[in-house]
Amino acid sequence: MPISRFYKLYFSPNRKYVKVLKNLLGFVPGNLSLYRLAFRHKSVAQNIRKGVKNSNERLEFLGDAVLGSVVAEVLFKLYPYEDEGFLTELRSKIVSRNNLNALGKKLGFDKLIEFDTKILNGGRQGSLLGDAFEALIGAVYLDKGYDFTRNFLVNHIIKSHIDIHKLEQTETNFKSKLIEWCQRHGKDISFDVITNLDGESAKLFTVQAVVDGEVMGSGKEFSKKNAEKLAAEKACAALGI
Amino acid sequence: MPISRFYKLYFSPNRKYVKVLKNLLGFVPGNLSLYRLAFRHKSVAQNIRKGVKNSNERLEFLGDAVLGSVVAEVLFKLYPYEDEGFLTELRSKIVSRNNLNALGKKLGFDKLIEFDTKILNGGRQGSLLGDAFEALIGAVYLDKGYDFTRNFLVNHIIKSHIDIHKLEQTETNFKSKLIEWCQRHGKDISFDVITNLDGESAKLFTVQAVVDGEVMGSGKEFSKKNAEKLAAEKACAALGI
Incomplete structure (x- = not known):
């Protein structure tokens, strides 16, 4: 283990957060502030500049795109004889808010996301988890690059948590x-x-x-x-x- | 220049096609069949299996996703103080059919795309070019990987052919x-x-x-x-x- 990762896990002042993330993600994150941002809902975000808040929404935009691309490739290769209509539809099921919310819940995001419970009522908390999941993908991408993010998504998320063939059946x-x-x-x-x-x-x-x-x-x-x-x-x- | 690229450009039976692609793309393509597929409209595609045609539509699905991801990152970094609504909207202008069709025309795709002129009338040829552009991105991605595709898009396409700030103004x-x-x-x-x-x-x-x-x-x-x-x-x- 490189010394910087060792330091992060055992000696840095953030070591508790690093361990939580390592348990969640399976790797030691580099730039912690990206991950904190990914889990910060706009209800607790502060203005960092006129009209700009440090919430996870921009990361969500980026992560949504990266996720879409990774899932597109996975399906493209998994279903060599299906047409683009099939692929498009199956992808939209995989990246649906419902599915990503369930995934965020399964991964324990509810304990990580910062949000204002006073502002958000029960019904609207739903999309918090899926939004944060996408934002996390954006953070991993900025921190580690595309190939790392793809491997993380394929090996750590899709293979373990998403039953593509079941979604296909629906x-x-x-x-x-x-x-x-x-x-x-x-x-x-x-x-x-x-x-x-x-x-x-x-x-x-x-x-x-x-x-x-x-x-x-x-x-x-x-x-x-x-x-x-x-x-x-x-x-x-x-x-x- | 590695020997394989040298061979492809000057000695292979496909050298003419390789040269056309090199002029267009700025690099020597690896797997030529991917590029041929990217330029094959479904009107001239053949059945390769029951219900499956060797047209560019599957590559278009993949390329659309990769393009969306690359453009998302470009905008994310180019506009650090704009919110996700702004980024989403600007991206949709960049990847709009209108814009991609114009790009395909500018790049001379009309000479490369195989399509059945009898089936397609003038009005419907329009989206041929944009569709082929996306399929080409899918081909480059499968041939060369994400980072290469991103650099190709950023340096060869976006910087030279897309005026992001002008699109922003519209x-x-x-x-x-x-x-x-x-x-x-x-x-x-x-x-x-x-x-x-x-x-x-x-x-x-x-x-x-x-x-x-x-x-x-x-x-x-x-x-x-x-x-x-x-x-x-x-x-x-x-x-x-």
Whole structure:
């Protein structure tokens, strides 16, 4: 272990914080102030210049982008025979606020984030964790560079905490839900592709989910599959499934 | 120059294509098939497996993410005192289809892209160039890694071809355009923040651009500034400004 990391872990005045971060991240952080910033919600941020606060929001912007890029590469390589629509959708599930909030909770971020409990009520604390997760990725990126961040995300986060194949499975839920429901209730179900209106991009697909001859939902997307899914989702909502 | 690059440039059967790419990119590409793929529009792609075509769309997905990450870092460092809303907006201008299409044209992509002229009419060729630009970034990333791609983008593309400060200036255009027009025509103009409907996120702002008492445009965004801008843009469209 290089001397600087050894010092940080055992002798520096910040050694307690360094240990917490090391346990969380699996590596000894370099620039501590970046990590402190990543865990500072705007509700406790101070003005550092007119109109500028030292909150984690700028790091969140950066981390969101780096995370998007790493996840894009992971999926690109994991699914060599899937098209960009599939990849885009699966990525958006992985980086969804829901998923990142759950991840932040699992990683124990609630004990690390500084925020004003008076300002934030229960309902709005939700996105704190996901936002901080993205900000942390921004901090790791600035501290250690892209390749390190990618390896950290892949080996320490994605492999251990994200079940990509399970997320993939959730994708067809609405369509299969609708089909199952129709089978159980003895109803006809079809997904009809509607010809685009004049002036609409030929890339757009409009699909109607038709149950017993009645249009129950319709979706317009850049792939037929996604349009079907959207139509199914709307039909499920309309039928109360 | 390493011998492999020397061979590629002067002796390989692909040397003509390598030279074209070197002139375009400023470096000798490694895996040529990636670059060929980046310039292959789906209209000329072949099925390589059931439902999978060898078009540039998957590379575009990857390149879009890498580009977003690089531009995020550039802006993060270039504007240390601007908030994430500013950074997000400026990035979206830089990576807009309009801007990337113009970039692709400037770089001469129209001579490199393979596409079926019979299928694509004039109007739809537009996004070919921007899509191929993103796919190219995906190819460079897979071929050379993140740091190389970042340096290529920063030194070869952004510094030479993208006027970030000019794009920054365009940001208030619609609002000031609208205000100027109203002043010139002796009309009242106000931007009114509308109380959110029940069930809408408290983070959302709805702003109406009101000209002489009449709502001419309205915008809903996560910042008041952006909502104003959207409302102004719509009002400009409605008034034909």
